[in-house]
Amino acid sequence: MSNLAVELPGLSLKNPIMPASGCFGFGREYSNFYDLSRLGAVIIKAATGEARFGNATPRVAETASGMLNAIGLQNPGVEKIIAEQLPFFRNYDTPIIANVAGSTIEEYELVAEAISNSPDIAAIELNISCPNVKEGGVQFGTDPVLASEVTRRVKAKSKVPVYVKLSPNVTNIVDIATAVEAAGADGLSMINTLTGMQIDLNARKPILANKIGGLSGPAIKPVAIRMIYQVKQHVSIPIIGMGGITTAEDVLEFLLAGSSAVAIGTANFQNPLICPEIIEALPAVLKKYGFSSIQDAIGKGHEHATANISRT
């Protein structure tokens, strides 16, 4: 086994690197740039019950070391994704994680059941954290009671392990994390985007048509590291970490904070080859910092902690 390999519920990863949901479509475009079999896994774009058009344009804006997006979960609906998008991945030796979204608990259940029945899916990433839709999404991710309810019900319908994707737009991330662990989540995925806004000086109005969007990119990395570090001290299920990763050193930092694997989002836009480049660079970075394997590094940032940091 390569020293980059990691075993997680439902996922045998040859390396801990996967493209993040919404930043990689359904894989086709980036398959022109490199062999998708090199990736640890692929997290595909969110699926909802019916097709959704999403928000009005402009939907993206650049910010200092980051970007705002308000795509609004545009997707062709779960049935079309299963029929038209998933078979493409059979050309590759890479586990696929389906990002599941909905406006109601029933929609989450329906999508999770349908997509987890597909033989092409290894795990579900339950998206209770999208800031860009009016109903559902983040409302489930900011209330521990709703978060545990949707987790419990989706777990009951899903044939594959469920990783719950947490929103950073909360005062106490540990409360949400422990609630979804208690509800049966197999793992956590964190973090989704932080809500943000940007105003055009000339037009004197917000740049995004939706006004508010989700902030991602290197600008949010310290927030992600802090939240993963905090949550790691209170849960025993594995964490897939994400938020502003652009280098193999960033990956190691996420591992030390307590992630078992990582996802890379916005950086794909700046460099479509970012995932394979990081995979290539990881062994040397592990070695440089004295680690023999990925497994060896996970959570090691906590070893010298004398006391838990505060919960908020």
Next chain:
Amino acid sequence: MITKSIVKIEQINEIALDTIEMKLKTPISLEEVNPGQFIHVRIGSDHAHQLRRPISIADLDKVNQIMTIVFKIVGSGTEILARAKVGEELDVLLPCGTGYPIDKLEVPKALLIGGGIGVPPLYYLAKQLVEKGTEVTAILGFQAKEHVFYEEKFKALGNCHVVTNDGSYGHQGFVTDVIDIESPEFDYFFSCGPTPMLRAVSTKLENSNGYISLEERMGCGVGTCFACVIPVPGSATDYKKICSDGPVFEASEVAL
């Protein structure tokens, strides 16, 4: 197929107010590149700019693998690009999007309508059309005299009318005013420019065959992020992606 390439800046000229023409030498063949396609340019090499910038291909020298782009300095990204020096390298995705499908069209007479930075992609289109034997009439709209560029280049290929919003050069008004005054004959129109201009042109030429090239803020530039979608008329959920299905569309194909 799109590739990530490192291109070398061969020449930089300021051709109008805040308007830069750059010639870029590419390591890859440009044989398959069509008029209307664009490059997606990385700004700097650090974290400061997370998004690339789409810039149209304005001209091609396929033999020497040299590509010309023309861009206007409007914000931080184009400002940094404009400060680059001859000999420096740029990281680009190339070629992006679909171009004008002129190989599939019979076009005895073409009307080209460009506005501001919508003018550059029409130049390589005009050259390709003329090579096919098409008679080209161009209407180029700018804000004011100091913004005008490429008039001579278009004149060398056919008829060319320049219009400025303030009347400081050429006709006064909008490109659509020139269509009224000149009522040029054409089989197809090809237009690129700001969305309000494209809307006015498509409305005026509603009964003609035409292609328009659209702009939208982009995330990936290759079709993965759904930042750049435009609705298809008559459907609540159908869409086209400007970066990969476009930026060139049949005028009747998209709802502006």
